[in-house]
Amino acid sequence: MQSTIDQLCFWINKVPEEFRQMSEIEISQRPAPQKWSKKETLGHLSDSAINNLERFIKIQYEKEPLVLTPYDQVHWVKIQGYQ
Numbered sequence: 001m002q003s004t005i006d007q008l009c010f011w012i013n014k015v016p017e018e019f020r021q022m023s024e025i026e027i028s029q030r031p032a033p034q035k036w037s038k039k040e041t042l043g044h045l046s047d048s049a050i051n052n053l054e055r056f057i058k059i060q061y062e063k064e065p066l067v068l069t070p071y072d073q074v075h076w077v078k079i080q081g082y083q
Contacts, residue, residue: 015042019038019042022038026038027039027080028083037082037083039061039082039083040077040082040083042082043077043080044073044076044077044082046065046071047071047076047077047080048073055068
């Protein structure tokens with residue numbers, strides 16, 4: 001468990017550090033028309049974390065069969081305006 005915590009702490013510090021070293025163009029550029037930019041990917045990871053937190057909590061107390069509610073990842077990235 002400590003290894004997981006250490007890795008999480010590493011990335012919490014490393015990602016902002018990496019983003020500060022990149023230009024606005026680098027973090028905003030999409031590698032292909034239907035691919036997300038680095039900013040959109042980071043926004044998606046935040047959305048995913050929010051959704052997964054709810055799932056992890058529900059898994060602990062809901063009766064089976066557990067139904068996980070999906071969310072439209074592409075729509076969320078678009079409406080949040082991460083780009």
